[in-house]
Amino acid sequence: MEGSNGIVQIDGDKWREQRRFALHTLRDFGVGRPLMEQMITLEVTTLINHMEKSCVLGSKSLNLCPSIAVCVGNIINNMLFGLRFNQDNQIMHRLHRLLDDQSHTVMQPIMGAYIAFPLTTKVPLINKEWKHLMEIKKELLEFLDTQIEGHRMGWREEMVEEGEPEDLTYAYMIEVEKRKRAGEDVGFFDDQQLKMLLLDLFFAGMETTVTTLKWAFLLMAKNPEIQRKVQKELDSLSQPLIEMRHRTQLPYTQATINEIQRHANILPINLLRTVAEDIEIDGYGFRKGDLIIPQISILMNDPELFENPKEFRPERFLDESMNLKRIDEFLPFSIGRRQCLGESLARAELYLIFANLMHSFCFEVEEDVTTETTYIYLIVCSSIYIFYELHFKRRRLPKGPTPWLVAGNMPSFVNMTNVDDLFQSWKKQYGGIFTVWIGPIPLVMVLKGKRWAYD
Numbered sequence: 414m415e416g417s418n419g420i421v422q423i424d425g426d427k428w429r430e431q432r433r434f435a436l437h438t439l440r441d442f443g444v445g446r447p448l449m450e451q452m453i454t455l456e457v458t459t460l461i462n463h464m465e466k467s468c469v470l471g472s473k474s475l476n477l478c479p480s481i482a483v484c485v486g487n488i489i490n491n492m493l494f495g496l497r498f499n500q501d502n503q504i505m506h507r508l509h510r511l512l513d514d515q516s517h518t519v520m521q522p523i524m525g526a527y528i529a530f531p532l533t534t535k536v537p538l539i540n541k542e543w544k545h546l547m548e549i550k551k552e553l554l555e556f557l558d559t560q561i562e563g564h565r566m567g568w569r570e571e572m573v574e575e576g577e578p579e580d581l582t583y584a585y586m587i588e589v590e591k592r593k594r595a596g597e598d599v600g601f602f603d604d605q606q607l608k609m610l611l612l613d614l615f616f617a618g619m620e621t622t623v624t625t626l627k628w629a630f631l632l633m634a635k636n637p638e639i640q641r642k643v644q645k646e647l648d649s650l651s652q653p654l655i656e657m658r659h660r661t662q663l664p665y666t667q668a669t670i671n672e673i674q675r676h677a678n679i680l681p682i683n684l685l686r687t688v689a690e691d692i693e694i695d696g697y698g699f700r701k702g703d704l705i706i707p708q709i710s711i712l713m714n715d716p717e718l719f720e721n722p723k724e725f726r727p728e729r730f731l732d733e734s735m736n737l738k739r740i741d742e743f744l745p746f747s748i749g750r751r752q753c754l755g756e757s758l759a760r761a762e763l764y765l766i767f768a769n770l771m772h773s774f775c776f777e778v779e780e781d782v783t784t785e786t787t788y789i790y791l792i793v794c795s796s797i798y799i800f801y802e803l804h805f806k807r808r809r810l811p812k813g814p815t816p817w818l819v820a821g822n823m824p825s826f827v828n829m830t831n832v833d834d835l836f837q838s839w840k841k842q843y844g845g846i847f848t849v850w851i852g853p854i855p856l857v858m859v860l861k862g863k864r865w866a867y868d
């Protein structure tokens with residue numbers, strides 16, 4: 414919303430220049446090449462060791478989300494800043510929570526008002542979510558400032574000649590320095606742009622992949638048969654470690670990853686686009702500056718393209734010969750010039766992390782975890798029980814003081830000073846015949862001369 418820096422929210426020449434720089438640099442760091450696989454594999458094996466240790470140490474269950482966040486965070490942090498954290502590092506866990514919080518906050522309906530009427534971001538009370546978003550951003554930027562400052566302190570003039578920068582931050586500084594030394598225009602490269610570019614890459618590179626993987630293992634825990642099929646296919650390779658070269662031998666695993674991405678639909682609202690010039694498409698006239706959202710999730714949930722789209726069914730990505738089937742409308746990374754810049758990195762991460770974890774562990778939802786369904790079940794059962802106790806069971810009996818569940822009217826006897834007074838007060842209220850509950854047992858009190866009561 415602040416607009417003019419980074420990569421996601423810019424356009425024109427600046428976007429072209431910065432996107433090209435980011436793509437080239439990521440490629441230099443091995444994205445799409447064996448170096449990338451080595452980097453991801455190191456993080457995956459570290460994660461597996463950590464999970465094995467946690468399981469051996471006797472913890473009944475493991476919260477997978479923070480561990481996955483450290484694993485994925487290390488991959489992108491390594492590329493951006495040459496930084497890795499161990500699994501217990503609190504900085505990484507804090508960053509993960511901030512990104513989660515940010516994703517949650519930007520999805521609040523009030524955000525629409527902030528975009529449409531920017532003045533609302535200044536109105537007390539109404540601007541609560543906006544202020545919260547700004548606090549998150551401030552903390553994320555402080556983290557980036559620290560990294561950039563560290564790079565400034567580690568800067569050496571020889572780096573320009575040496576080539577081969579250690580990470581994207583140094584690559585950026587070298588690019589600026591090279592242009593300056595050659596007397597060239599530095600273009601749109603500046604300090605603020607570096608910071609916002611890092612922020613966009615850090616957010617886009619971490620949150621999307623982590624969220625998809627969280628969905629992946631949740632869906633496996635909820636679909637044990639599919640989980641077993643994937644594991645059977647992985648076991649058939651008889652390899653301790655799943656590598657990129659095994660991909661073609663794992664069509665069911667690939668189909669499952671595709672179905673996870675389709676089903677999880679992690680970008681329920683795509684990014685805003687602006688029409689660059691007046692144009693007519695399919696009979697609709699658009700003016701320069703009009704805002705457009707190309708909504709991918711509609712395609713991936715279209716029942717004409719994906720039968721019963723709500724169903725989780727990896728087989729839809731397999732043909733009759735059980736080979737992976739290409740479906741053109743399956744577009745989790747979008748399409749066109751603004752399609753995901755980190756697609757090949759993300760694909761490799763999803764494949765290597767998912768396949769290797771599935772190869773090493775079985776996933777199930779913790780038994781005593783109260784899931785949403787359990788809550789609903791509990792609410793329905795207690796409502797039926799209360800209805801039965803307070804109405805159904807009493808319907809044929811004379812009215813009387815409302816009993817407590819289980820204890821009946823016993824608590825009234827605990828606090829009384831005189832049982833007669835108590836009965837009198839009930840008589841006044843309910844008449845001469847009423848029901849008192851001794852725990853679960855109903856006792857009809859007849860406080861007026863009724864022959865039948867004594868017969």
Ligand code: HEM
Nearest residue numbers: 421617618621622625683684745746747751753754755759
């Ligand atoms: C499972 C993982 C990922 C998914 C599903 C995903 C998906 C997407 C999608 C759909 C877009 C286009 C958004 C739109 O136009 O509405 C996008 C853009 C982008 N993605 Fe990803 N992404 C993933 C991982 C990554 C990674 C690992 C990186 C970083 C290296 C990254 C960097 C970016 C950037 C910078 C853009 C904006 C590109 C531009 O505007 O030119 N993404 N991503």
